[in-house]
Amino acid sequence: MTDQREVVVTRWPGRAASAEGELAGLLAAYHLRTQAEKGETVADADGLPDRYRAEVLDPLAAFVDGVVLVALSGDTAVGCLVVTAPVGRRCEVKRLWTDPAFRGRGIASALVSAGLAHARESGVRTVQLSVWKWRTGAIALYERLGFTVVESWDERDQLACMERAV
Template sequence: MTDRAVAVRTAVFPRDTATVSRLAAAYHSQTESEKVERALTDGDAPLPERYAREIAEPATAFHGRRVVIASVGDDDCGMVVVAATPTGTDVSRLWTTPDARGHGVGAALVTAAIDDAAVPVRLSVWEWREPAIRLYRRLGFEPVASWDDREKMVCLERR
């Protein structure tokens, strides 16, 4: 991937269904593989239903949330999901394709997610995803007490 401009847009369904499905599938595949490597889940276990639905039916699974897609040229190479909550904003499912990493795609997605977002903006991330944690910290997120009962999760908040 070249260092061309990153464009972001809000997904429109059904037009972006295939793109969001592909990116969500890559995100969940990588996440489940990392969890197996760390003995947090069984490699033979099926993908949890709510994750499988994000891949099969993203418009339904993400209903009421904003899905932001990043592209470089004609390549849709990243996504993030943003949800307004009664107390602020939740950000989840940040994903960039491996060849898009290091080219500003993740930063563009997170910036689009937090631009005009109600604060606090909250997210959780697996502790081994150090590049993502560095990105979040660079964009003003700070560690907070965990609200997530899953082992190895880091919770961050931006006020």
Template sequence: MDAVARTPPVRTADLNGPDAAAVGGLVAAYLLQTEREKAAQLGGAPFSGVLPERYRREVDDPAGAYAGANVLLADAGTGPAGVITVHRAGTAWEIKRIWVSPAARGLGVGAALLDAALEFADEAGHDPVRLTVWDWREDAIGLYRRRGFVPVPSWEDRARLICMERAAAPRAEHSLGSCADD
């Protein structure tokens, strides 16, 4: 019998309660992996294994660091396995810190997180959604393209960081006017 694929559940994180530690841990794993990749891909000194101080607040105080953002968690059956944040950035929504724990990869967690973030943004404002991604993260770039993101002129000054945007979702039109039988 074939197993039925199930979309991992995604929910808003309670950063003032039990989810703060999970978000801090997932974000720490994301940031540490990113620093390792940047050292390998961009050259320079090897990564020391110590998280740069500029990121400490996101790990130690996610409620403060992400005040005003919508932070979502995905569960792959054993607890929080992925995180994504969505916040206002001028006239757009911006996605940051999308991370799926290595043990949960291939289970649809990243797609579920991205879809939930896009749904939130669409419901909250019908504005464009933007994000940045390192050019070596080909799997992530593919996922973003499948969800309608396209490369746009960069708002970043860091080499090899691709800026992508998905156009605003169309607003639903509600006709209160005439009927076809009039």
């Protein structure tokens, strides 16, 4: 049975500072799932490419210029999203992940909405993201939240680029 407590989104560190290990676990799950979907399965975070392993080992250092939002159920981190520092009037959202046991409860939507609000408060005009084309559920979520597919700024095959005004 999954926990049905209210889930709140907070900026990390801060109220969620004690959840660093849980945030690392969420990031590890995100990256391990992505590697598996790309056909490059690794056993654990130690097998991740260096740049992704660095995020898992030290999220605070990896995202020092951005903002990490964490969804909490009680004191348990159940989802995360990173908003990069603005460049010009643009920023990017990335690393959206919800613990599978907590999916279907609007957590991803709440995280993205909080990320958009943060971007707006930071003076950003456009929020970008990239998502693997096979993640059709994520693409549908982003479209429901007003993102549209745009010409790719990334050369990786199977990656869809999206953006929306804030």
